[in-house]
Amino acid sequence: MKVLKGLTSIGLTMSMLLSLAACSSAPQQSASPAPAQPAAPAAAEAPKTDSGSPAAEKVKLVYARGKDSTDSTKKLVEAFMAAHPDIEVEVREMPTDTGQSHDQYVTMFSAQSSEIDVFDLDVIWPAEFAQAGYLLPLDRLIEQDNIDTSKYIKGAMNAGNFGGQQWTMPKFIDAGLLFYRKDLVKEPPKTWDDLIAQAKALKGQGGTKFGYLMQAKQYEGLVCNFVEFSAAYGGKILDEQGNVAVNNPGTIKGLKKMMEIAQSDFVPTNITTFTEPESHTAFIEGQSPFVRNWPYQFALAQDASQSKIVDKVAIAPLPAGDAGSAAALGGWMGGINKFTKHPKEAWEFLKFMTGPEGQKISAIHGGLAPTYLPDYDDPEVQKASPLFANKDFVDGVSAAVSRPTTPIYPKISEIIQIEVSKALAGQQTAEQAAKNMETQMNALMKK
Secondary structure, three states, rough: OOOOOOOOOOOOOOOOOOOOOOOOOOOOOOOOOOOOOEEEEEOOOOOOOOOOOOOOOOOOEEEEEEOOOHHHHHHHHHHHHHHHEEEEEEEEEEOOOHHHHHHHHHHHHHHOOOEEEEEEEEEHHHHHHHHHHOOOOOOHHHOOOOOOHEEEEEHHHHOEEEEEEEEOOEEEEOEEEEOOOOOOOOOOOOOOHHHHHHHHOOOHHHHHHOOOOOOOOOHHHHHHHHHHHHOOOOOEEEOOOOOOOOHHHHHHHHHHHHHHHHHOOOOOOHHHOOHHHHHHHHHHHHOOEEEEEEOOOHHHHHHOOOOOOOOOOEEEEEOOOOOEEOOOEEEEEEEEEEOOOOHHHHHHHHHHHOOHHHHHHHHHHOOEEEEEEHHHOOHHHHHHHOOOOOHHHHHHHHOOEEOOOOHHHHHHHHHHHHHHHHHHOOOOOOOHHHHHHHHHHHHOOOO
């Protein structure tokens, strides 16, 4: 994906909601997989809907989601109920810690509880929940209501697809982006080789100490960075059928480029201890011309109470490799509890929440980046945040790719973290890391 020249200067502060996905500085998903459950039947029956038929009585839905520090959820629910007077929606607040939310959902659904109807899922949960039989399949509903899924960011839709079926709809997106000092950088780098050249040349200029910042500690953020390098060079971790594909030339080349950067003299010597806070703090203190981070980085850079680089920051998609630019997908999805007693009404709410109007409300009142691409052309959405009106931001999130879609994701992630960390530390080559990941992942798949 090409980085546009002449990135528009952004002078306004964005109030982004900091409930980021599993790669972010928010609490992480529990590393413990859900209890084993029988796989959901491939041909599970979806309920038929007829929004024009009046309900015999008012139906009450319970919608579960994490804490919302804005009024966007309230406004979304109010708008939905105004359009559907026969449906009442009660919002149930789940723990802020996504791992705790995950475990509470597993407890409820494994008992086939119908106490909630619609719920939010971290972007890395759908495959696990689908295989466990917790989610209602959406394909027939999407088809019968003629929803054009091509208008959604592809990576966000793919994150909810498992076993050839669509199990969730995307609500909002986070994606890795390149933030740079526009007072130091004449033109953002188009490729990773361009970035390396600029990082070397700019280190020390304008009071900087480094040339580039990233997340390289052994944790989920490392997986996100690795996925971006791998995908940029055409690599895969799992193929479309869910088979292990990590030991391939693209993944190896991407890891080599990641190692080249992490082992260079233009990153901090302790880069392998950096998570989001270390990265964003060093950047807003003016220590580097470049940082890879999530959209919230922009709001911090514009906060005069803590940033030394206010009005000096611009955004671009991450640099490209041989296969283009790639950004790790973060964000949240919406799904329907398979055991709901009100599948028709639950679908109406999910369809509204993740559709054009619902995502517009979330963008305007919650600062959440839409996954429904036409919303970025809406003047009210563009007015809500300078990022939403910025073509480079839209291009960046549109390049998002999901992490491996698998019900055993936590174990796959652990393997990646360990083997990539060894490679970055110089304890093994990229080829050895790819081979080790392949061997261990295949062993997992056979269990």
